[in-house]
């Protein structure tokens with residue numbers, strides 16, 4: 001029996017060929033992207049373990065890995081682009097909040113305030129992010145290659161139950177530790193009078209950021225719980241923002 005494509009017009013065949021080529025390019029790009037990101041976070045793991053074994057302390061560890069962390073976490077901005085152009089089935093809002101809050105933590109908190117870089121809370125969120133991202137990107141990679149080991153799928157949709165709250169604790173404690181330095185230095189703040197006639201206080205902005213975890217974090221967490229039910233238990237779930 002002839003397939004639909006065999007029956008189709010020349011235009012239909014061309015459209016199908018174009019779709020197939022586009023699909024192959026997208027799969028190749030996402031595979032490359034996910035492998036690169038898995039490798040990046042693995043490099044971070046090796047650097048952290050090596051540093052700790054050599055020095056026997058977490059002090060100075062952040063400084064040692066800062067460049068790699070900034071690079072790979074900033075590279076994750078592409079994920080918002082992937083959602084926006086529709087090559088992955090994920091909400092732009094959920095991904096945007098997740099990626100932007102991480103970039104904010106890296107660039108505007110930890111990187112900007114040297115005095116807090118040796119806090120245990122920094123190591124907490126960096127370690128949690130690292131474990132999470134190695135699992136997540138290897139999940140996507142093996143999934144794209146159609147060879148997904150069950151333990152990676154299981155880890156992707158179970159570890160976040162503990163890792164997400166732990167990461168948030170690390171992030172909130174770090175912002176909290178930054179507050180006195182921000183207040184004292186007046187960094188990133190704009191006082192009146194100035195030529196723009198605008199005032200901005202980074203200290204209060206950080207307090208607002210901390211408070212914004214209260215409504216935003218549960219939404220991310222429940223999103224992941226829904227994904228878990230869908231992937232591990234096959235439930236059909238309709239997302240509101242899709």
Ligand SMILES: CCCCCCCCCCCCC/C=C/C(=O)SCCNC(=O)CCNC(=O)[C@H](O)C(C)(C)COP(=O)(O)OP(=O)(O)OC[C@H]1O[C@@H](n2cnc3c(N)ncnc32)[C@H](O)[C@@H]1OP(=O)(O)O
Nearest residue numbers: 088089090095098101104132140160163164167216217227
């Ligand atoms: C100005 C400053 C503002 C600051 C505001 C602050 C507020 C902050 C509030 C909250 C802050 C949270 C802080 C976060 C901390 C941490 O990360 S702690 C560490 C623990 N973290 C996690 O466990 C992260 C969990 N989150 C995620 O996994 C994602 O980031 C997600 C976007 C939240 C959810 O992932 P999602 O993509 O929706 O689900 P998946 O099931 O993984 O994927 C859905 C489908 O899309 C495909 N896909 C997605 N990405 C890719 C890819 N890169 N490559 C290939 N495919 C991809 C995926 O395969 C799925 O496809 P289908 O199976 O076909 O459905």
